[in-house]
Amino acid sequence: MAARAFGPLQGMTVVELCHHMAGPTCGLMLADMGADVIKVEKAQGGDDTRRTVPPGINGEAASFMMMNRNKRGVVLDLKTPEGAEVLRKLVAKADVLTENFRPGVLERLGLGYDDLKKINPGLIYASISGFGLTGPYASRGGFDLVAQGMSGLMSITGERPDGPPVKVGAPVCDITAGLLLALGICAAYSHRLKTGQGQRLDTSLMEAGITHTYWQSAIAFATGVAPRAMGSAHPLSAPYQAVECADGYINIAANTARFWEKMCSMIGAPELFADPRFKTNGDRMANLKALESELNARFRTDSRENWLARFEAEGIPAGPIFDILEMHRDPQTIAREMVPTVEHPVAGKVQTIGLPVKFHDTPGRVATPSPLFGQHTAEVLAELGYSEAEIEALGAVEAVHLGDNTSREAAE
Numbered sequence: 430m431a432a433r434a435f436g437p438l439q440g441m442t443v444v445e446l447c448h449h450m451a452g453p454t455c456g457l458m459l460a461d462m463g464a465d466v467i468k469v470e471k472a473q474g475g476d477d478t479r480r481t482v483p484p485g486i487n488g489e490a491a492s493f494m495m496m497n498r499n500k501r502g503v504v505l506d507l508k509t510p511e512g513a514e515v516l517r518k519l520v521a522k523a524d525v526l527t528e529n530f531r532p533g534v535l536e537r538l539g540l541g542y543d544d545l546k547k548i549n550p551g552l553i554y555a556s557i558s559g560f561g562l563t564g565p566y567a568s569r570g571g572f573d574l575v576a577q578g579m580s581g582l583m584s585i586t587g588e589r590p591d592g593p594p595v596k597v598g599a600p601v602c603d604i605t606a607g608l609l610l611a612l613g614i615c616a617a618y619s620h621r622l623k624t625g626q627g628q629r630l631d632t633s634l635m636e637a638g639i640t641h642t643y644w645q646s647a648i649a650f651a652t653g654v655a656p657r658a659m660g661s662a663h664p665l666s667a668p669y670q671a672v673e674c675a676d677g678y679i680n681i682a683a684n685t686a687r688f689w690e691k692m693c694s695m696i697g698a699p700e701l702f703a704d705p706r707f708k709t710n711g712d713r714m715a716n717l718k719a720l721e722s723e724l725n726a727r728f729r730t731d732s733r734e735n736w737l738a739r740f741e742a743e744g745i746p747a748g749p750i751f752d753i754l755e756m757h758r759d760p761q762t763i764a765r766e767m768v769p770t771v772e773h774p775v776a777g778k779v780q781t782i783g784l785p786v787k788f789h790d791t792p793g794r795v796a797t798p799s800p801l802f803g804q805h806t807a808e809v810l811a812e813l814g815y816s817e818a819e820i821e822a823l824g825a826v827e828a829v830h831l832g833d834n835t836s837r838e839a840a841e
Contacts, residue, residue, distance in 0.1 A: 431465055431501070431808075431812065433460075433463045433464065433465050433796075435463050435791070435792065435793065435794055435796065436461070436462040436463020436464070436788070436791055436792065436793040436794070437462055437463060437788055437791040437793070438459060438462040438463040438464040438615075438793075439463035439464070439791075440463075441459065441463070441464040441465070441524050441525065441618065442464070442465045442467070442522065442523045442524050442525070443456060443459050443460075443464050443465065443466045443467065443523065443524065443525040443526070443527060443614075444467050444469060444516070444519050444520060444523045444525070444526045444527070445466050445467065445468045445469060445500065445526075445527050446469050446526065446527065446528040446529075446530070446535070447468075447527050447528060447529045447557070448470075448471075448476045448477055448478070448529065449476070449477060449478060449529070449603070450478070450496060450573070450600060450603040450604065450607070451529055451557045451573075451602075451603040451604070451606040451607045451610075451634060451637075452527055452528065452529035452557050452607065452610070453468075453476075453478075453496040453497055453607070454496065454603065454604050454606075454607025454608065454611075455527055455555070455557070455606075455607040455608070455610040455611045455614070456468065456497075456500060456527060456607075457496060457497065457498060457499060457500070457607075458607065458608065458611040458784075459525075459611055459614065460498070460499035460500050461499055461783075461784040461793045461794065461795060462784065462786070462788075462793040463791070463793055464525075465501070466499065466500040466501070467500070467501050467502075467503055467519065467523075467805070467809055468497060468500040468501065468502050468503065468800065469503050469504075469505050469507075469516065469519075470502060470503070470504050470505075470802070470803075471504070471505075471506070471507075472504055472505065472506035472512070472827060472829075472830055473506075475504060475802050476493060476497070478490055478492045478493040478496060479493045479802065481493065485776075486773075486776035486777070486779060487775055487776045487777065488775065488776075489773065489775050489776040489799075493799055494773060494776065494779055494781070494798065494799040495781055495782065495799075496799075497799035497800065498771060498781050498795055498797065498798055498799050499795060499796055499797055500797075500799065500800060501800055501804075501805040501808070501809060502799075502800025502801065502802065502803065502804045502805050502806075503519075503803070503805055503806045503809050503810075503829070504802060504803040504806055504829060504830035504831075504832075505806075505828065505829055505830075506827060506828050506829070507538055507540065508538065509826070509827070509828040510828075511823055511826060511828035511829075512823075512828040512829060513538060513539065513540060515810065515813070515823070515828070515829065516540060517540075517545070517548055518813045518814075519809070519813065520545050520548055520549055520552060521548045521549050522549075522813070523549065523552065524551070524552070524553060524618065524621075525552070525553045525554075525555060525614055525618070526545065526552060526553070526554050526555065527555045527556075527557070527610065527614070528554075528555075528556055528557075529556065529557040529558065531558065531568070531570055532556075532558055532562055532567055532568060533568070542554040542629045546627060549627065550626075550627055551621055551625055551626065551627040552627040553614055553617045553618060553621065553627050553628060553630070554627070554628075554629045554630075555610050555613060555614050555617070555629075555630050555631065556629070556630070556631040556632075557606050557607070557610050557631065557632060557633065557634070558571055558631065558633050558634075559571015559572065559575070559576065559633060559634050559635065560633050560634075560635050561631060561632070561633040561635070561636065562631045566635075571633065571634045571635070572634070573600040573601075573602045573603045573634060574596060575634075576602035576633075576634035576635045576637065576638045577596050577597060577601070577602055577638055578594065579635055579638070580602065580635050580636075580637075580638025580639045580641070580642065581638070581639070581642050581645065581646075581655075582596075582597055582601070582602075582638050582641060582642065583595060583596055583597075584655065584656075584657065584658070585642070585645050585656055585657065585658055585659075585664075586658055587658035587660070588658065588660045589658060589659075589660065590657030590658055590659070591657075592658060595658070601637070601638065601641060602634040602635070602637045602638040603634060603637075605637035605638070605640060605641065606632055606633065606634050606636070606637035609632045609636075609637055609640070610630075610631075610632050613630045613632060614630070617630055644663075644664055644665060645664060648664060648665070659717075661680070662717060662721075663684065665714070666684035666685075666710050666713075666714070667684055667710065667713040667714050667717055667720060668681055668682075668683050668684060668689070668692075668713065668720060668721075668724060669681070669682050669683075669684040670721070671750065672721075672724050672725055672728045673725045673728055673729055674728050674729060674731060674732055674733045674736055675729055675730065675731055675732050675733075676732050676733055677733050677750070678733070678750050679728075679733050679736060679737060679747055679748065679749055679750065680747060680748050680749075680750060681724075681740070681745070681746070681747045682745075682746035682747065683745055683746075684710065686709075686710075688745050688746070689702065689707075689713075690702050691743055691744075691745055692740075692743075692745055695739055695740075695743050695745065696727050696728070697727075698723075698727055701723060701724075706719060706720070707720055707723075733749060737749060757780075765783070765787070766783045766784075767782060767783040767785070768780055768781075768782065768783065769781060769783045769794075769795045771795060771796075771797065771798040772798065773798035773799070774798070774801065775801065776798075779798060781795055783795055801832060802830065802832060803829075803830040803831055803832030804832050806820075806829050806830060806831050806832060807820050807831050807832075810823070810829070
């Protein structure tokens with residue numbers, strides 16, 4: 430297979446049988462770290478996110494381009510004997526296979542772990558599903574919204590404890606499941622390098638959501654009471670939340686004894702530090718609503734910019750609350766290469782989100798745009814040893830999709 434020339438995972442080959450978001454998140458993390466990720470799409474239209482428009486750029490779905498940069502794209506019909514055979518040949522030379530089909534689908538096609546490990550005993554077969562491969566919900570389909578509800582996240586998100594359930598704005602269960610699978614793959618790959626043994630591993634959207642409840646679960650284990658929504662406030666310490674200024678909100682983190690005393694002095698309110706309701710962290714948590722009221726009354730007297738300048742001067746943690754476009758433009762975001770640009774053959778220059786882990790000796794990077802439909806099918810088949818005539822024959826029986834000539838020429 431084609432070797433990537435960058436990143437700590439160069440030399441790793443990943444066959445991605447994933448669609449939508451959770452599985453592709455895993456793949457893009459591995460690809461950004463140098464793995465050769467071969468995305469296998471279904472012949473009937475490919476990954477469904479190709480049709481998640483608007484928004485699009487020159488007809489290309491923005492969501493698909495975001496989740497599938499740095500990957501090579503192959504289209505196979507796994508329901509045909511020829512398409513399934515191509516996949517087996519891919520797996521024979523691969524290190525990792527990722528999939529997020531409902532449990533049992535690939536087994537029925539003869540492409541489950543027990544089938545493929547006979548071809549490649551060192552294969553790492555990694556699965557994402559809604560609820561995992563075991564347990565009473567294993568056969569259910571999974572969606573981020575459902576996982577957020579069942580993991581407890583929607584009970585702790587919102588403005589007030591008696592408010593309606595609120596979904597976290599980002600699809601955190603999808604994204605976190607992808608990150609967890611990438612972590613698991615790297616651990617399994619390390620084990621295989623030492624022992625030669627492959628293995629199956631899996632995670633789920635529900636478990637991904639549960640991992641975000643560490644603090645709230647600790648409280649529930651200790652008290653027997655289920656924590657509820659608190660707006661931007663922290664369940665264990667205060668003040669650690671958004672406060673209202675004259676022209677909007679900022680976040681403050683003055684929740685330690687030292688920072689609390691310094692902030693009270695900075696805002697000209699030594700009486701708050703002396704107030705028995707707010708003396709200790711326990712006092713402040715017990716009287717959180719009163720504390721919020723006192724702080725907001727004082728912070729409304731000046732602008733966000735002026736308050737943030739004072740926090741900076743005093744060395745007290747605080748920060749603005751950006752919208753997404755403001756975050757993209759922030760100099761720290763740019764300095765950390767979190768908004769790189771790639772040249773897409775159809776969409777042109779496309780911005781994307783960069784790799785959040787910086788390797789100082791083996792840096793990862795966003796090198797290539799998302800693939801056109803079937804863009805690399807012929808290339809990958811040739812690497813597997815198929816002749817040009819055999820590749821055309823596979824296309825003729827629709828076991829593979831080779832991409833139209835216009836798309837392939839544009840991509841070259």
